[in-house]
Amino acid sequence: MNRIVTYKLAPGVLLLAAAAVLPLVSDGYWLSIATTAMMYIALSTSWALFSGPTHLIALSTGAFFGIGGYLVGTGMSDYDQSFWTMAQIAPVVATALALLVGLATLRLSGVYFVIFTLGLAEMVRNLVSWVQNNFLGSRGLYVLTDFTEAHIYWMLLAVAAVVFLAGSWINQSRLGFALRIIGNDEEVARHVGINTAWSKVILFMTTGFFAALVGAIVAPRYSYIEPNVVFSPELSFMVVIMALLGGVHRLWGPLVGVIPFTLAWEAITVSFPNSTTLFLGLSFLLIVYLIPHGFTGLFETMLGRMRK
Amino acid sequence: MTPGDRILQVQNLTKRFGGLVAVNDLSFDVRVHEVMGIIGPNGSGKSTTMNLISGALKASSGAIVLKGADLMPLPPHKIARLGVARTFQLVRILPKLTVLENVIAGAAFSHKPRWGAEAERFASDLLDRLELGDKKDLGVDALTYIDQKRLELARALASEPEVLLLDEWLAGLNPSELQIGIALIADLRSEGRTIILVEHVMDAIRSLCDRCVVMNSGTKIAEGTPAEVLSDAEVIRAYLGEG
Amino acid sequence: MDILLSGLLLGGTYALMAMGLNLQYGVARIMNLANGEMLVLGGLAAFWLFTSAAISPLLTIVIVAPLAFVGNWLVYRFLLLPLVRRAKNQGQLEVDSILATFGMSFVLVGVMVSIHGEYFTYSFLADPFTLLGNTVALNRLVAFVGACIIGGALYYWLNRTYSGTAVRAVSVSTEAAGLVGINVDRVSALAFAIGGAVTAVGGTLISTFITLDASIGVIFTMKALIILIMGGVGDIRGAIIAALILGLVETIVATVIDPGLTLVAAYAIFLCVLLFRPQGLFGRKTT
Numbered sequence: 111m112n113r114i115v116t117y118k119l120a121p122g123v124l125l126l127a128a129a130a131v132l133p134l135v136s137d138g139y140w141l142s143i144a145t146t147a148m149m150y151i152a153l154s155t156s157w158a159l160f161s162g163p164t165h166l167i168a169l170s171t172g173a174f175f176g177i178g179g180y181l182v183g184t185g186m187s188d189y190d191q192s193f194w195t196m197a198q199i200a201p202v203v204a205t206a207l208a209l210l211v212g213l214a215t216l217r218l219s220g221v222y223f224v225i226f227t228l229g230l231a232e233m234v235r236n237l238v239s240w241v242q243n244n245f246l247g248s249r250g251l252y253v254l255t256d257f258t259e260a261h262i263y264w265m266l267l268a269v270a271a272v273v274f275l276a277g278s279w280i281n282q283s284r285l286g287f288a289l290r291i292i293g294n295d296e297e298v299a300r301h302v303g304i305n306t307a308w309s310k311v312i313l314f315m316t317t318g319f320f321a322a323l324v325g326a327i328v329a330p331r332y333s334y335i336e337p338n339v340v341f342s343p344e345l346s347f348m349v350v351i352m353a354l355l356g357g358v359h360r361l362w363g364p365l366v367g368v369i370p371f372t373l374a375w376e377a378i379t380v381s382f383p384n385s386t387t388l389f390l391g392l393s394f395l396l397i398v399y400l401i402p403h404g405f406t407g408l409f410e411t412m413l414g415r416m417r418k
Numbered sequence: 419m420t421p422g423d424r425i426l427q428v429q430n431l432t433k434r435f436g437g438l439v440a441v442n443d444l445s446f447d448v449r450v451h452e453v454m455g456i457i458g459p460n461g462s463g464k465s466t467t468m469n470l471i472s473g474a475l476k477a478s479s480g481a482i483v484l485k486g487a488d489l490m491p492l493p494p495h496k497i498a499r500l501g502v503a504r505t506f507q508l509v510r511i512l513p514k515l516t517v518l519e520n521v522i523a524g525a526a527f528s529h530k531p532r533w534g535a536e537a538e539r540f541a542s543d544l545l546d547r548l549e550l551g552d553k554k555d556l557g558v559d560a561l562t563y564i565d566q567k568r569l570e571l572a573r574a575l576a577s578e579p580e581v582l583l584l585d586e587w588l589a590g591l592n593p594s595e596l597q598i599g600i601a602l603i604a605d606l607r608s609e610g611r612t613i614i615l616v617e618h619v620m621d622a623i624r625s626l627c628d629r630c631v632v633m634n635s636g637t638k639i640a641e642g643t644p645a646e647v648l649s650d651a652e653v654i655r656a657y658l659g660e661g
Numbered sequence: 662m663d664i665l666l667s668g669l670l671l672g673g674t675y676a677l678m679a680m681g682l683n684l685q686y687g688v689a690r691i692m693n694l695a696n697g698e699m700l701v702l703g704g705l706a707a708f709w710l711f712t713s714a715a716i717s718p719l720l721t722i723v724i725v726a727p728l729a730f731v732g733n734w735l736v737y738r739f740l741l742l743p744l745v746r747r748a749k750n751q752g753q754l755e756v757d758s759i760l761a762t763f764g765m766s767f768v769l770v771g772v773m774v775s776i777h778g779e780y781f782t783y784s785f786l787a788d789p790f791t792l793l794g795n796t797v798a799l800n801r802l803v804a805f806v807g808a809c810i811i812g813g814a815l816y817y818w819l820n821r822t823y824s825g826t827a828v829r830a831v832s833v834s835t836e837a838a839g840l841v842g843i844n845v846d847r848v849s850a851l852a853f854a855i856g857g858a859v860t861a862v863g864g865t866l867i868s869t870f871i872t873l874d875a876s877i878g879v880i881f882t883m884k885a886l887i888i889l890i891m892g893g894v895g896d897i898r899g900a901i902i903a904a905l906i907l908g909l910v911e912t913i914v915a916t917v918i919d920p921g922l923t924l925v926a927a928y929a930i931f932l933c934v935l936l937f938r939p940q941g942l943f944g945r946k947t948t
Contacts, residue, residue: 165756214935220752221692222890222935224759228694229883233928240921284526284533291523294512301472302577303498303527343879347763354760384778387876388771394764398744398757 122274129267133260141259147372148266149328153345154353154364156273156320159280160313161350162358163289166220169346170211172231174204174318176341178325180238183251183335193255197326201319207234208318212311227346235341242337251335265327273320277361280313289313347390348375354397357404366405425450425612426471426581431480433466433636440466442636444480448581451610453603455617455627455644459657463636464616465507468585471614472504473497484581501529501580505570505587507616511558518554521545521572528577544572548602564595571602582606584615588622600625620648632656664916665909666795672908673805674867676901677812678881679888681860687895688832688852690751691741691758695766696885697878698773699729699857703864704873705773708781718785718869719807725865726858733857736765737850745849766878773875785869804866811862815855816897828852832895860885880924887927891934893941902942906930 129148133141153171161168178200185196211230215223280286288309291299299306329335356367371393378389401408426448433441441463448454456464469475471482473494482489489497503524512520521541525532532540545551548568553561561569567587574582588599600622606613607626617623623630624644632640632647634656640647647653678700685693706725710716744761748754786800819825830838831848839845864881867873888907892899907930914926934941 165752167756167759214932218935218939221755222939224692225883225886225890226931226935228886229879229924229928232880233924236921237925240919240925244919284531287519287523287526290515291512294514295510297474298506298510298512298523300494301474301498301504302524302573303495303529305493305495347767350760384775385771387767387774391764391767391769391771394760394767398761398764402757 126267126271130264133263137260141263143372143376145259145263145266145331146376147368148263148270149324150349150352150368150372151365152266152270152273152324153321154349154356154368155270155277155361156317157349158353158358158361158364159273159277160289160310160317161353162363163286163293164220164310164313165293166216166310167224167350168227168314168317169224169343169350170208170227170230170318171321171349172342172344172346173227173234174208174321175325175328175345176231176234176238176337177204177207178322178327179329179332179335179340180251180325180337181322182326182329183253183340184242184246186253187251187335188246193253193326193330197323200326201322204318204322204325205315208315209311212314213307216310216314217307231341231343231346235337238341239337253329253333253335255330257330259331262327262331266324269320269323269327274361276316280316281361285309285312344390347394351390351393351397355393355401355404357406357408359403360406363404363406423450424448425485426614427481427483428467428471429481429483431467431470431482432478433463433470433475434478439636441470441477441633444631444633444636444638446631446638446641448612448614450612452628453607453613453615453626455615455623455630456633457617457623457630457647458633458639461635462633462656464633465585466636467633468504468583468614468616471497471581472502472583495527498577499527499529501577502583503528503574503577503579503581504583505567505574505585507585507589509563509566509570511561511566511569511573513558515558516554517545517550517556517558517561517569518542520558520569521554521576524573524576529580530578532576541572541576544576548572564591564598567591567599568602575606580612582611582613584613584617586616586618588617588619596622624648663795663797664912666793666797667801668909668912669905670797670801670805670908671912672905673808674863675884675888675908676904677808677863677866678860679885679892679900679904680812680815680897681856681858681863682882682885682889683892683895683897683900684828684852684856684859686889688828689737689741689849689856690745690754690835691737691853692755692762693853693856694759694762694882695769695878696762696857696860697880697882698766698769699733699860699878700864700867700881701773701873701875701878702769703729703861704781704868705777705875706861707865707868708783708873709777711783711785718865719803721865722807722862725861729861730854730858734850734854736857737853740765741853742846742850745846766882770876770878776875778875781868781873783868798870800869804869807866808863811859812897812901815859819897824848824851883924884927887931887934891930891938891942893943896941896943899941899943 132144157168157171181200181203182193182196185191186193211226215226288304291304292306292309296306325340332339352367352371353364355371356365357363379386424447428444428446431441431444444467456467458464466475470477473489473492477490484500484502487500512523515523518541521544522537525537525540542554545554548571550565550568550572558569571587588596591599603626627644629642630644630647631638632653639656640650640653682693682696685691703725707718707721710721711718740761741758744757745754748757786803788799789796790799790802819829827843827848830843831845835845884907888900888903892903907927910926910930911923915923
């Protein structure tokens with residue numbers, strides 16, 4: 111048993127160690143790309159914990175991420191709170207919002223959930239801007255910390271590691287098993303005794319928690335927080351694409367998608383700054399029509415063929 | 419509970435779909451260790467009754483009482499956790515899980531939950547008993563139709579149900595498979611399980627059921643041993659039509 | 662009273678785009694999240710023809726409708742039908758069509774941004790008009806009348822013609838419709854194409870009184886979806902009433918509280934529907 115655990119953990123620990131030394135050997139441009147990639151690794155891996163087994167495309171990442179960034183901004187600028195306090199409050203608030211959204215939508219057919227999350231980031235942004243303009247005064251929100259890019263990178267790495275640990279724990283737990291059964295056949299799931307609504311809500315809250323935590327950690331990168339920037343619907347779609355590109359039926363699938371996509375995206379935004387939306391659309395079409403099970407699915411089919 | 423005690427009571431159960439009354443004022447009791455058959459022509463409300471007991475549908479009025487607990491207001495997962503397990507009219511197995519995982523799915527969330535190594539051992543034993551032991555690590559798409567039926571039954575049994583609902587479990591089997599299927603349910607019966615089965619196969623009803631309820635157009639028209647009800651004039655009329 | 666009237670007029674145009682989506686989801690079973698972009702395309706055509714060739718948006722409809730019909734038919738036939746055939750169940754089709762139409766919506770936004778990246782501002786019939794003692798903008802009224810005519814024609818087609826009956830049959834059950842000899846693929850393609858054309862025409866009409874831009878489509882998709890769910894899938898009467906409610910509430914919130922809160926208002930309605938009437942306004946509770 112111990113040998114199996116070591117065997118399973120070893121590659122993870124090695125990867126973690128390699129990732130941790132990266133800021134020591136690289137800085138500037140590549141560190142900034144690595145930080146962005148680390149952010150997406152944490153986001154899309156936690157997204158896949160819920161959306162992978164249930165097949166429910168959650169587009170709420172932008173909303174939760176935005177809550178993280180905005181709360182850090184308003185807490186530090188308007189209420190003189192420390193970054194650390196706000197980084198603890200933000201995920202709790204996002205988890206509560208995920209609970210409400212989940213309770214309202216996840217009892218019903220999956221389409222309602224997808225639609226509800228589709229405009230969620232934009233809706234929360236409108237609400238937040240309105241409250242900000244009418245009641246708090248439209249002062250700018252500054253996030254001034256001593257963090258360097260490397261600090262943010264390490265924090266994101268820690269979150270990503272926790273997401274992986276949580277993910278492998280969930281996958282081996284009855285909760286994870288319940289989610290897989292729900293994704294196979296929700297009717298059967300109910301009849302074997304699974305509280306399907308709650309199981310989904312709990313996992314959805316987990317993704318909300320991590321998205322807000324990441325949003326809070328990334329906030330110092332912006333220095334100046336505007337609701338328009340942090341509540342980005344585009345972010346939700348990026349996370350979906352990267353996770354699906356890697357494949358969501360394995361815990362490490364999204365990781366495989368994030369790294370090439372972040373690099374490709376960097377190249378695209380530099381070379382075709384006005385066509386990013388077009389490329390985003392083409393990526394979706396590419397995934398749906400050519401690699402519906404992601405890179406991991408592709409590898410596994412190829413491995414299967416080679417064995418035959 | 420001792421044999422002969424009433425474990426499940428269905429009282430004045432009614433289900434309306436819009437203007438259509440699918441189940442009309444239906445009452446019957448099921449006793450411990452008894453195999454109760456629900457029979458009747460197509461569209462007489464048998465499967466609807468099963469769906470009402472398992473909670474897949476909500477009744478319009480009436481009561482379903484399992485060992486003193488009213489199941490009516492409960493969602494399906496709570497009913498399952500009180501010890502009601504079912505198979506589906508059209509076989510429903512979990513397509514992306516292995517055979518073994520399909521059975522563990524039945525055990526993990528039931529009123530006697532099992533998990534981890536214990537669940538695996540329990541599910542393996544169950545599969546061995548249903549002659550699926552050598553297929554437990556396969557994907558379910560490798561299974562023949564009767565094996566899929568067996569697997570669905572294994573999943574239901576994995577929860578160690580107080581009451582097992584079999585909704586046309588024998589439907590679609592060929593004659594030789596049918597003999598195997600009937601023998602399998604006969605085994606369950608001799609183990610002393612409490613079963614409600616909806617069935618069209620008359621041989622199965624005669625050989626398996628202790629008692630039957632006969633339904634026609636949503637209403638109970640007869641109740642008794644298979645021999646009694648199958649010689650009942652109204653039952654014969656219902657099956658052969660008003661001629 | 663002014664608010665009430667302009668709210669109702671706005672709702673009339675919303676009803677049109679929701680009808681388009683309703684045909685696409687209710688009949689062709691494609692959750693088309695590029696619906697809003699189709700609407701914006703209709704608006705872009707009106708803007709472009711009006712500013713470059715001074716063609717009236719009312720005339721543009723005649724050009725937009727057949728183009729959108731053909732375009733949507735092609736999309737269904739070559740991009741969506743393969744997904745319908747590949748899907749093992751409704752759930753998988755839903756996921757695939759959601760992702761594919763996301764892709765299409767982004768591609769369309771990208772293309773439109775490259776055509777015209779700014780607001781589609783033009784002024785057509787922006788004159789005040791007195792109706793029942795109230796002043797409304799003439800273009801709103803014209804758009805409403807246009808929506809009523811098209812909606813009426815659609816209703817007549819669905820309920821009084823042979824092909825319309827086939828469409829309704831498919832919306833009830835693809836399987837049963839196939840059994841009675843209806844070519845389900847063809848009817849679905851037809852419904853998808855007509856749905857797209859209706860939405861695009863709705864966009865042309867809306868663009869006369871709301872300033873659109875290339876990336877605003879998703880907001881209209883949201884609104885159409887909220888109307889669809891509130892009215893009940895496949896229920897035209899429900900969709901019309903839901904659209905009027907949404908138009909009214911949005912106009913009230915925009916004038917009384919803040920124009921920036923219209924989406925919040927739409928979400929509030931959505932939430933109420935999900936909590937209290939998830940089966941739609943007139944839908945019977947399914948069990």
